[in-house]
Amino acid sequence: MHFDIKPSDTLPIYRQIVEQVQRMIAGGACRPGDELPSVRALAQAHAINPMTVSKAYSLLEGEGLLERRRGVGMLVAAQVRPKRDRAQCLSLLKPATEAAAAQALQLGVDADAAVALLRQCFAEIQSRKPE
Incomplete structure (x- = not known):
């Protein structure tokens, strides 16, 4: 972990x-x-x-x-079941996404560039994950 x-x-x-x-x-x-x-x-x-x-x-x-x-x-906990529900997962992701969007706006980065950077980061992290 x-x-x-x-x-x-x-x-x-x-x-x-x-x-x-x-x-x-x-x-x-x-x-x-x-x-x-x-x-x-x-x-x-x-x-x-x-x-x-x-x-x-x-x-x-x-x-x-x-x-x-x-x-x-x-x-x-034994009774915990993974919440695979998309809405629940997205709600956990929202605070970090809002913070990133606020920082992008402060830096004058437009939404398309910020989304492209997010995609790039996502791909880099996925490539580092052990198979």
Whole structure:
């Protein structure tokens, strides 16, 4: 499971973790029973405070997306089903898309150029995914 944590982002780190896990579950990348990295492992991998990771995991547990298993750690909750519904997935994507659109407007980039850049980024990320 890969997390893309950006300390310089305006979104707090714990929210970055929460939203990434929500998207991974909604997109089917995480399935019920999948184990998440331990608090310590995730904190060390990204040089962040373990309390930040713990806060994110606790919020996800409170939402019913994760469950804590003694001796195992945090798992995707058994009752969680990936939300393959297009509208739900798009609603999770909307905040990032709105932020990108606002930045494009501030930079004077037109919609066609911004969409072309999005397509290019999408293709680059897809090409880096392991088969």
